[in-house]
Amino acid sequence: MPKNKFDIIGILQEHGAIVSGHFKLPSGFHSQTYIQTSTVLQYPHIAQKIAKEMADKFPQEINVVISPNPAIIVIGQEIARIKQARSIFTERVEGVMVLKRNFKINENEKVLIVDDVFSTGKICAEAISLARNYKAKVVGVAAIVDRSTGELPFFNVPVRGLVSYPLELYTPENCPLCQKGVPLTVISASNK
Numbered sequence: 001m002p003k004n005k006f007d008i009i010g011i012l013q014e015h016g017a018i019v020s021g022h023f024k025l026p027s028g029f030h031s032q033t034y035i036q037t038s039t040v041l042q043y044p045h046i047a048q049k050i051a052k053e054m055a056d057k058f059p060q061e062i063n064v065v066i067s068p069n070p071a072i073i074v075i076g077q078e079i080a081r082i083k084q085a086r087s088i089f090t091e092r093v094e095g096v097m098v099l100k101r102n103f104k105i106n107e108n109e110k111v112l113i114v115d116d117v118f119s120t121g122k123i124c125a126e127a128i129s130l131a132r133n134y135k136a137k138v139v140g141v142a143a144i145v146d147r148s149t150g151e152l153p154f155f156n157v158p159v160r161g162l163v164s165y166p167l168e169l170y171t172p173e174n175c176p177l178c179q180k181g182v183p184l185t186v187i188s189a190s191n192k
Helices: 008-014 044-056 070-083 122-133
Strands: 018-024 030-035 064-067 086-089 091-093 096-098 110-118 137-146 159-164
Touching: 008 018, 008 044, 008 137, 008 159, 044 070, 044 137, 044 159, 064 070, 064 122, 070 086, 070 110, 096 122, 110 122, 122 137
Parallel strands: 064 086, 064 110, 110 137, 137 159
Antiparallel strands: 018 030, 091 096
């Protein structure tokens, strides 16, 4: 009997997580669509199913799951539970990604970076560099939604999203929504 296909887009749509408008994303780019996964992840039974699908994409042993933003802790925690790994998150001090709260990564530990939605991959790239500074082995980047449309700065690290949902991104200078005067909603990493 074939395994049922996991419909992450359907789940996101059902919970109103895919929003249309005019958004300035944490990357600085503008978009007409924003994906707010926290509206889905607030339900532990759904977060657990999403985490299982994400964890299955990396069958190897994982020692540490890193959420590169406190807003992503929920999914990182669920994946760590499945992988029987530690779950930690990064924070920013004067604009620099760091580990606080006595979190640490040991040399040669196998690390999985987890994100909910990425488009440019900048935050995950910073987390990869941070883990490598601790001499850890980054086994991959897992995401719920991969919105990227170009090459990601992941330094040959495998990237596996539950769904590819590329969307057009605009620089503020070339944004047709700005030119039409559509009101802008600013999304910061802290309100992801």
